[in-house]
Amino acid sequence: MAANTAIARRTALRAAAGAALMFALRPVNAAIATAPILGELAFAYAGPKATLREARVKLDITPLVENGNSVPVTISVDSPMTANEHVVGIALFSEKNPQNDVALFALTPLSGRAQVSTRIRLATSQQLMAVAKMNDGSCWSHTVEVVVTTASCVEE
Amino acid sequence: MLLLLASGSMYAQNSPEMRRSGITYTSPGTQALQADDSQNPGMLWVRDGAQRWTIPSGDARKSCADCHGAIATMRGVAARYPAASPSSGSAASAAGRVITLSQQINRCRVEQQRAPAWPPEHADLLALESAIAFESRGLPMAPPAQPALSAAQTRGEALYRQRIGQVDLSCHDCHDRLAGKKLGGNTIPQGHVTGYPIYRLEWQAVGSLQRRMRGCMTAVRAEPYAWNAPELVDLEAWLAKRAAGMRIESPGVRP
Amino acid sequence: MARALITMPKSARLGEIIEVRALVQHAMETGYRRDSDGSMLQRDLIRRFSCSFAEAVRSDGTRAAPGTRVVFAATLHAAIAANPYFSFYFRAEKSGTLIFLWEGDNGFAHREQATLMVNA
Numbered sequence A: 001m002a003a004n005t006a007i008a009r010r011t012a013l014r015a016a017a018g019a020a021l022m023f024a025l026r027p028v029n030a031a032i033a034t035a036p037i038l039g040e041l042a043f044a045y046a047g048p049k050a051t052l053r054e055a056r057v058k059l060d061i062t063p064l065v066e067n068g069n070s071v072p073v074t075i076s077v078d079s080p081m082t083a084n085e086h087v088v089g090i091a092l093f094s095e096k097n098p099q100n101d102v103a104l105f106a107l108t109p110l111s112g113r114a115q116v117s118t119r120i121r122l123a124t125s126q127q128l129m130a131v132a133k134m135n136d137g138s139c140w141s142h143t144v145e146v147v148v149t150t151a152s153c154v155e156e
Numbered sequence B: 001m002l003l004l005l006a007s008g009s010m011y012a013q014n015s016p017e018m019r020r021s022g023i024t025y026t027s028p029g030t031q032a033l034q035a036d037d038s039q040n041p042g043m044l045w046v047r048d049g050a051q052r053w054t055i056p057s058g059d060a061r062k063s064c065a066d067c068h069g070a071i072a073t074m075r076g077v078a079a080r081y082p083a084a085s086p087s088s089g090s091a092a093s094a095a096g097r098v099i100t101l102s103q104q105i106n107r108c109r110v111e112q113q114r115a116p117a118w119p120p121e122h123a124d125l126l127a128l129e130s131a132i133a134f135e136s137r138g139l140p141m142a143p144p145a146q147p148a149l150s151a152a153q154t155r156g157e158a159l160y161r162q163r164i165g166q167v168d169l170s171c172h173d174c175h176d177r178l179a180g181k182k183l184g185g186n187t188i189p190q191g192h193v194t195g196y197p198i199y200r201l202e203w204q205a206v207g208s209l210q211r212r213m214r215g216c217m218t219a220v221r222a223e224p225y226a227w228n229a230p231e232l233v234d235l236e237a238w239l240a241k242r243a244a245g246m247r248i249e250s251p252g253v254r255p
Numbered sequence C: 001m002a003r004a005l006i007t008m009p010k011s012a013r014l015g016e017i018i019e020v021r022a023l024v025q026h027a028m029e030t031g032y033r034r035d036s037d038g039s040m041l042q043r044d045l046i047r048r049f050s051c052s053f054a055e056a057v058r059s060d061g062t063r064a065a066p067g068t069r070v071v072f073a074a075t076l077h078a079a080i081a082a083n084p085y086f087s088f089y090f091r092a093e094k095s096g097t098l099i100f101l102w103e104g105d106n107g108f109a110h111r112e113q114a115t116l117m118v119n120a
Helices: A009-014 A017-024 A036-046 B002-008 B028-035 B042-052 B064-068 B101-112 B123-134 B147-161 B171-177 B209-219 B230-242
Strands: A051-053 A057-061 A071-077 A087-094 A101-107 A115-120 A126-134 A139-148 B198-200 B205-207 C004-007 C011-013 C017-024 C046-055 C068-076 C085-091 C096-104 C109-119
Touching: A036 A051, A036 A087, A036 A126, A036 A139, A057 A126, A057 A139, A071 A087, A071 A126, A071 A139, A071 B028, A087 A115, A101 A115, A115 C068, B042 B123, B042 B198, B042 C004, B042 C017, B064 B101, B101 B123, B123 B205, B147 B171, B147 B230, B209 B230, C004 C096, C004 C109, C017 C046, C017 C096, C017 C109, C046 C085, C068 C085, C068 C096
Parallel strands: A051 A139, C011 C109
Antiparallel strands: A057 A071, A071 A115, A087 A101, A087 A126, A101 C068, A115 C085, A126 A139, B198 B205, C004 C017, C017 C085, C046 C068, C046 C096, C096 C109
């Protein structure tokens, strides 16, 4: 199953980055390939020794966005959040905003639960990817596709 | 636009039972944002206004609270505006004229605090108006029975039904006949003024009812009336009457 | 003057995981927008948000863990919506103070704090 395929960093580097990632990282709920740019960003965040798997992370966002100015997102990661086993960071990337970086969160065992919500801007329909990094260095991701309906003609 | 007009004419004018707040036309995400005070950005303006309420200002070195007491004494006030201005106060010339809540705040600012009036959409003015409106949340809109106000409502209704702009549509065409239809990415609401001042996602900030109405005028390529022009005050008076009895939900959130 | 709203319980049971919500007033100007005259608005962003925990001083005047420890932090980019909102969690193990700090362009800095009582 594509969603659980582990990819060694080396393999990814060897292949033409885009194509390899497109094949390996498939959004769980959709029959679409992960955008190459998201794959590149994810690997850059994961670091040289990391593996990256599509599991354990849930990026929750409405698939149909009425207004791109303020879109609620919740990212949750399956982790006990103990001193021995916890999420250290969550990165959120956008495929088609003017800037791909959306936010980078730092979590600690004091967080207790690996769940973060915020509100973001979306310039257009695109894919979004959340990557969670664990204290053991492993990285997990979730990619979703959102459709942004165009802004109104009623404005100043 | 033309297609939309052709298909919309079958819609009758809203009867009172069919009146719906603009929030009911928005996405679940926008509704959740308005409903949750810990997330509704309008609450930042409310909190800001409640603090400004207690800060002395102007040559009189008086805060709003010095004369009015706690902000809670403003409960019910926003539900009554626009209204004929009270006859007390130093500028007798203003007495009896219909004014908006924001004009009344500025009146106290100038006549009571002896400070320069805030320009339209000034952050402090919007904050105070938000805090005062918040005190009336849950109360029904209740325009008072005043002859001057009734005249303003009549003039406002006429303006509301007058076709304007290159698009040649009236407020009534859109907000009564076409309410519920899509226009661009938006659903046309019935245009009820229960949430003002509103946090508008498009503005990414809180703004006044006049800003909202001027936006509609620009959208139909009409020249918007100047801020606080008698026409805008009359329109506000009519919209308040049109929404009479509906519950205040300030700070409203709209797309 | 910036405003912020912190929403969290005032007290919690030992070991309880509480939700903390932080909302702050800031335009988060992207640098990609034009004003009504058509001129480009300068980028003006909050760049960093953090929430740290400072343990309450014990009755004997000492503190088990001096200083503060980071609970949650965020690096913000232009895609964070105006008036940034974050919700995150905190494991209540000691009574103390949560300190919230927002920092950004043009010297923007805003601090809030909230105390939490932990009942054994």
